[in-house]
Amino acid sequence: MTRLLVRSLSFFVLLVGFRCLALEKQPAAEYHARRVALSLKLTGPALIFGADEPNEEYRSWRQDEDFYYLTGWNEPGAALLIIPAAPATPANPMMMRPAYPERPYREILYLPERNRRMELYTGVKLDGAAPNAPSLAAVDEVRQISQLISDLVGLHFTSLAIPGDDSKAKTMLAALGAAFDLEPRSGAELRGLIVPLRGVKSAGKLELLRKSANASIAAQTALFQVVKPGVSERTISGLIDYKLKENGCERPSYPSIVGSGPMATELHYMADENVMQAGGLVVIDAAGEYSMYAMDITRTLPVSGHFTDRQREVYNIVLGAQRAAMKAFVSGKSYMGSRMTAKDNDSLDKVAYDYINTHGKDLHGEPLGKYFIHGLGHSVGIDVHDPFDYTKPFGPGAVFTIEPGIYIPEEQIGVRIEDTFYVDANGNLVDFIADLPHTAEEVEAAMSAPVKNMVKKR
Numbered sequence: 001m002t003r004l005l006v007r008s009l010s011f012f013v014l015l016v017g018f019r020c021l022a023l024e025k026q027p028a029a030e031y032h033a034r035r036v037a038l039s040l041k042l043t044g045p046a047l048i049f050g051a052d053e054p055n056e057e058y059r060s061w062r063q064d065e066d067f068y069y070l071t072g073w074n075e076p077g078a079a080l081l082i083i084p085a086a087p088a089t090p091a092n093p094m095m096m097r098p099a100y101p102e103r104p105y106r107e108i109l110y111l112p113e114r115n116r117r118m119e120l121y122t123g124v125k126l127d128g129a130a131p132n133a134p135s136l137a138a139v140d141e142v143r144q145i146s147q148l149i150s151d152l153v154g155l156h157f158t159s160l161a162i163p164g165d166d167s168k169a170k171t172m173l174a175a176l177g178a179a180f181d182l183e184p185r186s187g188a189e190l191r192g193l194i195v196p197l198r199g200v201k202s203a204g205k206l207e208l209l210r211k212s213a214n215a216s217i218a219a220q221t222a223l224f225q226v227v228k229p230g231v232s233e234r235t236i237s238g239l240i241d242y243k244l245k246e247n248g249c250e251r252p253s254y255p256s257i258v259g260s261g262p263m264a265t266e267l268h269y270m271a272d273e274n275v276m277q278a279g280g281l282v283v284i285d286a287a288g289e290y291s292m293y294a295m296d297i298t299r300t301l302p303v304s305g306h307f308t309d310r311q312r313e314v315y316n317i318v319l320g321a322q323r324a325a326m327k328a329f330v331s332g333k334s335y336m337g338s339r340m341t342a343k344d345n346d347s348l349d350k351v352a353y354d355y356i357n358t359h360g361k362d363l364h365g366e367p368l369g370k371y372f373i374h375g376l377g378h379s380v381g382i383d384v385h386d387p388f389d390y391t392k393p394f395g396p397g398a399v400f401t402i403e404p405g406i407y408i409p410e411e412q413i414g415v416r417i418e419d420t421f422y423v424d425a426n427g428n429l430v431d432f433i434a435d436l437p438h439t440a441e442e443v444e445a446a447m448s449a450p451v452k453n454m455v456k457k458r
Helices: 003-016 026-039 065-071 134-139 145-154 168-180 190-198 203-221 234-248 261-265 309-328 348-357 440-448
Strands: 046-049 079-083 105-109 141-144 159-164 185-189 257-260 281-285 287-290 298-304 397-403 405-408 413-416 419-423 428-432
Touching: 026 065, 026 079, 026 105, 026 190, 046 065, 046 168, 046 190, 065 079, 065 190, 065 428, 079 145, 105 134, 105 145, 134 141, 141 145, 145 168, 159 168, 159 190, 185 190, 185 309, 203 234, 203 287, 234 257, 234 413, 257 261, 261 281, 261 413, 281 413, 287 413, 298 309, 298 413, 298 440, 309 348, 309 397, 309 405, 309 413
Parallel strands: 046 159, 105 141, 159 185
Antiparallel strands: 046 079, 079 105, 257 281, 281 298, 397 419, 405 413, 419 428
């Protein structure tokens, strides 16, 4: 019966034709512009493969971030070849180099050949043989992936820019070396060239990030009246996943962290094996991914609905550190940096650390700076930890977190407050998470308010 249903559904898909991709994508012109921008950094062709389909159908799959950034293509097993434009060059008899004509810019997406038997299970796939493949894929040329090696050899290049961690691209590079009887030579490390391109978010990308933020705020908001003594961490984690998908996310941005009591002081606790106890705190680090764009949020809640005086003191210090970093931000000048070196005295990390270290003491009268045990933030985009050169300042289009924290195991107090921000065209710092409670009083009110009043108005 199941096989008959699968065949019937697949036949319907075949009648309809190639399915539209479910993710909300940018206009085709934007992906093309990204590829052209990358080509301007190249001296020869560049090759990158998309992620392969998992060996087992029950395993999750996600497209390679750089590949998706360049193509918007969300099917497994593809490859992208970019050939930069080049002017004509005259012959050089002394170096035994022939003349080369002018070379136009080219971009080719290589797709796996259709497997009609597997399509009964996966639905119809596009391949390079389809006459409308370039328009559907929004890439200038689309070819079968079986043609890739011969195409590379036909280009007569002996080096190739590839991602250093891409085993299939390395195989292609070795094939080139064998074809020309040369030691295979890698061109530029491709991911390094893409980093600065991904670091600046366009208006379209910011809109996807805003949708990710709104869905994540809705998921976090749903937790405020569920956190209570006797509720398991696993219940909270499951509710987060449900609410993220209910609000349009395809998946969480990362495995959710729900750490209560002593586990609130463990940064990457993910076991979800405890029951929340009265009088304790719970740190909830959870957000979703909308159309491949991630969000990152952390809130700290009192399990009983109200902070103790000591918990409130520590909470307010963490919030003060976040606000101090926000206030210190200057577009084109501020950067994450490190609190550890003299040259980073003006970094946002140092600002937050200094605030924590000059406000409050531990049980032994020592400053609290030593309990701020991680960096202040990171870039966010297609990946929740998007690549970024942290020696450079944040300018318009940058998206990053500010997430100070204090973790005191001796007192079973762990507090982190994390928002994701972007820098607008005027250089202003804008909080994606502004509508989620921030102050201790707002958190307490949200935990006791009717559901409809749980989102703070600004």
